[in-house]
Amino acid sequence: MASSSSSNFPCAACKFLRRKCMADCTFAPYFPPEEPQKFFNVHKIFGASNVRKLINEVAPHQRQDAVNSLAYEAKARELDALRADLIRYAAACGEMPPTTVGRAWFDDNAGNFYCPDSLWNEPYGENGGSM
Numbered sequence: 529m530a531s532s533s534s535s536n537f538p539c540a541a542c543k544f545l546r547r548k549c550m551a552d553c554t555f556a557p558y559f560p561p562e563e564p565q566k567f568f569n570v571h572k573i574f575g576a577s578n579v580r581k582l583i584n585e586v587a588p589h590q591r592q593d594a595v596n597s598l599a600y601e602a603k604a605r606e607l608d609a610l611r612a613d614l615i616r617y618a619a620a621c622g623e624m625p626p627t628t629v630g631r632a633w634f635d636d637n638a639g640n641f642y643c644p645d646s647l648w649n650e651p652y653g654e655n656g657g658s659m
Contacts, residue, residue: 540567545576554580558595569602570595 540563541555542548549556555576559567570579579598586594 537561540564541571541576544568544571554583558583558592566599569606570598573602573605574598 538547538549538561539553539556540559540561542553543561544564544567555567559570574582579595582594582598583591
């Protein structure tokens with residue numbers, strides 16, 4: 529993994545966290561210096577430590593997709609925090625077909641879905657991770 533430190537520019541994560549960007553930086557391949565907002569959004573929602581753990585736990589060939597998914601989710605929450613959380617909640621309860629995710633569905637069905645009590649018993653899923 530090449531780091532942005534080889535070109536004397538820290539990656540967006542190291543710059544934001546005010547750390548020296550080392551050659552083995554976990555964040556450098558996924559948060560280039562020219563995309564600071566991407567890291568800021570992901571850090572604000574998930575936290576740098578959690579993102580680092582996720583990157584290290586995911587298979588190397590899936591890491592870019594995982595980071596892109598985090599960035600997408602963070603951007604969605606930034607743009608529409610209330611609906612982003614409630615749409616995920618409805619999807620987790622099985623009340624919303626995955627192909628109909630969106631504002632129109634939410635606006636029509638916001639008060640109509642029911643989630644079983646079992647969801648509240650394990651708020652972080654079977655493996656301790658978030659839903």
